[in-house]
Amino acid sequence: MFDIVSFIxxxxxxxxxLLFGSTGESLTEKSGNLNLGIPGVMYVxxxxxxxxxxxxxxxxxxSGAAMKAFPAVAIxxxxxxxxxxxxxxxxxxxxxxLRANQNVTxxxxxxxxxxxxxxxxxxxxxxxxxxxxxxxxxxxxxHFHRALPFAAKLGWFGQIFLSYGFLAYVAVIVSLxxxxxxxxxxxxxxxxxxxxxxxxxxxxxxSVSRYKYVATCLGCMxxxxxxxxxxxxxxxxxxxxxxxxxxxxxxxxxxxxTIWRPNVGVGASVLFGGLYILHMYIxxxxxxxxxxxxxxxxxxxxxxxxxxxxxxxKRENHPPAxxxxxxxxxxR
Amino acid sequence: xxxxxxxxxxxxKRGAVKWYSAWLIRLxxxxxxxxxxxxxxxxxxxxxxxxxxxxxxxxxxxSPRKIWVLSHDVAMLLCVSLAVTPAFRMKFWNIGAExxxxxxxxxxxxxxxxxRNALPNWAIICCMVVASLLAGALWGLIPAFFKARWNxxxxxxxxxMNYIATQLVAFFCVVWESPKGxxxxxxxxxxxxxxxxxxxGGQRYLLNILVVAFLCVxxxxxxxxSKHGYEIxxxxxxxxxxxxxxxxxxRIIIRTMVLSGAICGIxxxxxxxxxxxxxxxxxxxxxxxxxxxxSWLAKFNPIxxxxxxxxxxxxxxxxxxxxxxxxxxxxxxxxxxGIILFFIIGSEFFISYRVHLRGLAGKGAKQDV
Numbered sequence: 001m002f003d004i005v006s007f008i009x010x011x012x013x014x015x016x017x018l019l020f021g022s023t024g025e026s027l028t029e030k031s032g033n034l035n036l037g038i039p040g041v042m043y044v045x046x047x048x049x050x051x052x053x054x055x056x057x058x059x060x061x062x063s064g065a066a067m068k069a070f071p072a073v074a075i076x077x078x079x080x081x082x083x084x085x086x087x088x089x090x091x092x093x094x095x096x097x098l099r100a101n102q103n104v105t106x107x108x109x110x111x112x113x114x115x116x117x118x119x120x121x122x123x124x125x126x127x128x129x130x131x132x133x134x135x136x137x138x139x140x141x142x143h144f145h146r147a148l149p150f151a152a153k154l155g156w157f158g159q160i161f162l163s164y165g166f167l168a169y170v171a172v173i174v175s176l177x178x179x180x181x182x183x184x185x186x187x188x189x190x191x192x193x194x195x196x197x198x199x200x201x202x203x204x205x206x207s208v209s210r211y212k213y214v215a216t217c218l219g220c221m222x223x224x225x226x227x228x229x230x231x232x233x234x235x236x237x238x239x240x241x242x243x244x245x246x247x248x249x250x251x252x253x254x255x256x257x258t259i260w261r262p263n264v265g266v267g268a269s270v271l272f273g274g275l276y277i278l279h280m281y282i283x284x285x286x287x288x289x290x291x292x293x294x295x296x297x298x299x300x301x302x303x304x305x306x307x308x309x310x311x312x313x314k315r316e317n318h319p320p321a322x323x324x325x326x327x328x329x330x331x332r
Numbered sequence: 333x334x335x336x337x338x339x340x341x342x343x344x345k346r347g348a349v350k351w352y353s354a355w356l357i358r359l360x361x362x363x364x365x366x367x368x369x370x371x372x373x374x375x376x377x378x379x380x381x382x383x384x385x386x387x388x389x390x391x392x393x394x395s396p397r398k399i400w401v402l403s404h405d406v407a408m409l410l411c412v413s414l415a416v417t418p419a420f421r422m423k424f425w426n427i428g429a430e431x432x433x434x435x436x437x438x439x440x441x442x443x444x445x446x447x448r449n450a451l452p453n454w455a456i457i458c459c460m461v462v463a464s465l466l467a468g469a470l471w472g473l474i475p476a477f478f479k480a481r482w483n484x485x486x487x488x489x490x491x492x493m494n495y496i497a498t499q500l501v502a503f504f505c506v507v508w509e510s511p512k513g514x515x516x517x518x519x520x521x522x523x524x525x526x527x528x529x530x531x532x533g534g535q536r537y538l539l540n541i542l543v544v545a546f547l548c549v550x551x552x553x554x555x556x557x558s559k560h561g562y563e564i565x566x567x568x569x570x571x572x573x574x575x576x577x578x579x580x581x582x583r584i585i586i587r588t589m590v591l592s593g594a595i596c597g598i599x600x601x602x603x604x605x606x607x608x609x610x611x612x613x614x615x616x617x618x619x620x621x622x623x624x625x626x627s628w629l630a631k632f633n634p635i636x637x638x639x640x641x642x643x644x645x646x647x648x649x650x651x652x653x654x655x656x657x658x659x660x661x662x663x664x665x666x667x668x669x670g671i672i673l674f675f676i677i678g679s680e681f682f683i684s685y686r687v688h689l690r691g692l693a694g695k696g697a698k699q700d701v
Contacts, residue, residue: 112670
């Protein structure tokens with residue numbers, strides 16, 4: 001029997017990193033930047049948080065003080081935001097200021113970011129000269145993972161809606177805010193116009209570079225939180241190299257799937273998370289190989305959506321018109 | 333009158349740049365990148381940067397075997413880069429070379445496994461060649477068809493096709509696993525060596541290198557001296573112009589992507605048939621993504637691509653040698669490669685644009701950077 005009450009929470013914890021990533025990437029793409037560096041950014045977001053938490057825990061062990069809830073959450077959070085902000089600035093400087101090719105820059109950023117994640121994940125202990133056997137930030141993770149106290153008492157409702165750490169709710173709120181800003185505010189309108197036709201936006205007095213910078217850097221910071229959530233909450237504070245896997249690319253797929261609408265992402269990411277773990281739920285005894293085919297599902301679904309939206313040819317469902325193109329004022 | 337709000341920097345597009353000054357700028361970027369890498373290495377690990385570069389050099393050229401491996405890696409990267417180039421020339425952003433290569437690998441491996449008891453060796457090899465060409469071409473054809481017909485975004489489409497190919501390979505790895513339960517295929521036909529491509533002159537890498545060298549020259553001629561190559565350039569410059577002069581754009585897109593995919597298929601064939609004799613999900617080794625950078629850095633010119641793919645392979649191998657020698661984590665190589673790529677990518681700006689400094693020292697203070 002398919003146990004839906006246990007399936008949904010497991011799908012949701014899979015979906016939160018994707019939701020962060022796709023919200024960030026939606027903002028970025030709306031400004032006309034196709035940031036293929038998101039997988040790298042999410043790695044950096046994760047490892048920066050780990051470094052922050054690791055150093056904090058080490059300093060506590062050294063001084064023998066007790067861990068307080070606020071710095072235990074705030075330090076990794078700020079470290080993570082800072083790390084992904086730097087990644088965003090690198091990308092923006094290259095593509096916006098230096099007008100480099102976005103695909104190439106994004107792929108280089110992914111190489112770089114995944115390298116940073118795996119390098120520091122593997123050598124943090126050696127570099128800092130401490131004597132712990134592995135990075136297991138369970139104390140910090142406990143603070144990230146703390147669910148609402150009355151969640152357990154509310155039966156299936158509590159399990160499906162209230163059993164997550166606070167970052168999960170942050171993800172939902174951030175994506176709803178992003179959707180609202182994009183569709184209902186002046187800033188959002190300006191941002192969309194930059195993505196659709198930067199020349200038009202420029203002549204209307206909108207600073208194209210500033211919008212691209214802010215949207216992309218914010219997008220990276222949001223996406224980086226996905227990495228942080230993964231390490232601190234889902235993986236219980238244990239960093240293992242390459243465990244994050246291809247979730248970054250899946251987040252980019254989710255952007256297409258939601259046709260650039262972060263609010264759709266809230267539901268769609270649960271679906272993606274479900275598809276991602278569906279292979280664990282197919283009846284045992286079936287051929288193991290079939291599981292590998294199930295893992296294909298999110299990508300197949302994305303392609304179908306991509307094709308369908310292009311076939312229906314509705315204006316509002318299209319990618320931003322200048323997606324992937326650099327803007328130079330004197331070149332019309 | 334001097335406007336107070338005049339920006340400090342003014343950017344203008346350069347005309348044609350002489351090739352040597354363009355390469356001088358790139359060289360300067362590379363040197364700068366090396367300096368930054370040295371700084372990063374010293375800061376994170378406390379090692380002497382000069383020692384590190386010496387190790388890097390030894391890692392690539394230290395022994396004849398290392399030189400062979402290096403040349404083979406360059407050849408395979410070049411092969412995939414050659415494959416994506418025609419598509420890039422018509423501004424079709426094919427980042428699915430990874431999947432197209434895997435499709436070729438899968439086709440070649442399946443011929444080796446399924447036909448080993450049915451056909452003689454030469455027939456198996458023929459089937460492998462045909463099958464991997466077709467598989468790669470098919471993987472290129474699918475996104476191209478939708479791009480031509482409905483203008484579906486090809487970057488995202490080809491990206492997704494990578495993972496479908498990966499999962500297909502994972503599926504067949506379990507289906508054909510040997511020994512049972514390992515989830516891996518192992519060396520295919522290890523005893524009979526059926527379907528193994530011939531080894532030339534006792535060097536197992538030589539065949540691949542020769543095939544790719546031939547492809548490189550052929551691609552250069554195809555792109556620069558054939559009607560097809562001309563049509564590709566026109567479509568890349570302006571689709572409207574192409575339509576106006578009577579070029580059937582849809583057909584060019586599909587034809588070029590089939591070619592692009594087929595060459596990736598060759599890369600897959602060479603990997604499975606000639607060197608690795610096995611099938612894994614990571615067989616393409618990220619070359620499909622690296623090829624994008626190789627091709628772009630060489631300005632889509634097949635001959636320059638030899639240089640750029642050598643450069644990137646050298647850096648990658650050198651950096652992984654560093655991590656081995658100083659017992660660092662393997663991923664340190666990725667960080668260094670990333671930094672170097674950032675610098676080279678950034679340097680392209682100074683080749684196509686000119687920066688004027690002004691407003692600093694009053695009128696006429698114009699300085700070219």
